[in-house]
Amino acid sequence: MSGNRAVVYVEPGKVEVCNTAYPDLVLRDGPGVNPLNVGRKCDHGVILKVVTTNICGSDQHMVRGRTTAPSGLVLGHEITGEVIEVGRDVEFIKKGDLVSVPFNIACGRCRSCKEQNTHVCENVNPDRPGSAYGYVDMGGWVGGQSEYVMVPYADFQLLKFPDKERAMEKIRDLTMLSDIFPTGYHGAVSAGVKPGATVYVAGAGPVGLAAAHSAQLLGAAVVIVGDLNKERLAQARSFGCETVDLSEHDDLGGMIAQILGVPEVDCAIDCVGFEAHGHGRNHAEAPATVLNSIMQVTRAGGRLGIPGLYVTGDPGAVDEDAKIGTLKIRLGLGWAKAHTFVTGQTPVMKYHRELMMAILNGRAQIAKAVNATIIRLDDAPAAYREFDGGASRKFVIDPHGVVGK
Incomplete structure (x- = not known):
């Protein structure tokens, strides 16, 4: 494949949907990427076709200009997607799997990860422990408010939904598991x-x-x-x-x-x-x-x-x-x-499986509680403005128009 579209931070108060590079299993140079992470090989990663990706209040801090986020940063750390390519070192995640992506990136190999403190992984951000997709000062991992995204350390991080068809029926709830x-x-x-x-x-x-x-x-x-x-x-x-x-x-x-x-x-x-x-x-x-x-x-x-x-x-x-x-x-x-x-950040992996089970078995109705609202990728700039104005909605971007099908 070639090409990708993503929500990009432009300047305070402004985001745009732009054409961006199709991801591969290397962390390339770009806005916000830590120089020490440039060229980092991710054969342990996968490429996802994004099914849903949510706008978060943390994104709004950057969009308001309340951080040092650089122009051109691809936003989005709440990602659910279908695996369409796997790296050579991935053993257990397969093409076609529908997965939830924890927003905090974790290697699974450092002391913090082994102690379930995946929110302060020591190996993914050269500046300090802890990292996330599409977020300022978090190592520069490319955000997922896009059509396609690369996710590293797939075997360790990804939460696979056990039944794809059943998961799609509950996708408005399950998309909330990433963050x-x-x-x-x-x-x-x-x-x-x-x-x-x-x-x-x-x-x-x-x-x-x-x-x-x-x-x-x-x-x-x-x-x-x-x-x-x-x-x-x-x-x-x-x-x-x-x-x-x-x-x-x-x-x-x-x-x-x-x-x-x-x-x-x-x-x-x-x-x-x-x-x-x-x-x-x-x-x-x-x-x-x-x-x-x-x-x-x-x-x-x-x-x-x-x-x-x-x-x-x-x-x-x-x-x-x-x-x-x-x-x-x-x-x-x-x-x-x-x-x-x-x-501190939430160690998502400590909780996401049990919360998935609560959703799949009707114990949790998180989409109803937060007023989940499905939008197209092109509607994201307007949704950012509405959310910033205080709308009581959790905007869920559907980049490929599959949620309503």
């Missing part, structure tokens, strides 16, 4: 959600909704979701969550008390990240708001799951400290309350 569902689930697990727990989820974007649904799956008694966006709060209520509208009030503890009778929860999950705003009618960007507020409302001895993205470089930050990821966090409060914090 959003494991990320929300990881946030809930990290926060210690268990049967009977009361849970606060900060943020009603797709990851927040996935975390809320995950908390329900884990047996939470009450899940409260807070946001500034009324449409997204309505989506949270559509599957049984309580909500607090932070655009109207700034007393989070008081709003929780109206629901639970006490101003605190057993555990909390930050699904907002570094572009957080303050609370109340005159809210403005205040990146430490969510971290400080969840410490305030989580009981002593509780746990905080923090899957929300925080970065080391934010050129659009509100102050000089925040530009390098230094935030005014009330660590003393967390220390005094003996909180446990869990941060």
Whole structure:
């Protein structure tokens, strides 16, 4: 084959669908590729025909110009596809397999991978542990919001769906396994959600909704979701969550008390990240708001799951400290309350198989929870704008028009 089309970051606020090179089993030079990764041979990899690829809130940070992402970067780290070519070193993945791709790239050979910490693989990013497709400072692996993509370390990483026809019937749910569902689930697990727990989820974007649904799956008694966006709060209520509208009030503890009778929860999950705003009618960007507020409302001895993205470089930050990821966090409060914090990328491979089984057997309805919306590849620029405007949708790109068939 020759040729490929992909969603490319152009400049702040602008993405385009462009013609790009058809992938092969070598990491070629290009926008964002670490020089030490150029020419890296991937005979352990496969070429996928992309079936679905999702727009993520993490992509929006780059598109807004809030990172150092270079122009020309091919976006997309949430990938589900059909294997159409296998490298000579691939033993167990075959042509025709339908697979989910964990967003964090992992070699399967380093100490981190062997300890299931695939989110901090030591061999895929020359700058620091951890990597992802189509993301700034993550080694330069080409993104998957495209027609075709190369995926390395196929035997180790890929989750093969056991029944292709059955999987296509559930593809709107299964496409969430590459990132959003494991990320929300990881946030809930990290926060210690268990049967009977009361849970606060900060943020009603797709990851927040996935975390809320995950908390329900884990047996939470009450899940409260807070946001500034009324449409997204309505989506949270559509599957049984309580909500607090932070655009109207700034007393989070008081709003929780109206629901639970006490101003605190057993555990909390930050699904907002570094572009957080303050609370109340005159809210403005205040990146430490969510971290400080969840410490305030989580009981002593509780746990905080923090899957929300925080970065080391934010050129659009509100102050000089925040530009390098230094935030005014009330660590003393967390220390005094003996909180446990869990941060970082989600180790997708730790969770994706069990979540696949929950989907295939009707226990999880993640597509409904996040309002999955199928679009064409050419619709991606408009979807980015709509998502940036606060639409309560999880946009799923169908590059080859196969999902509706």
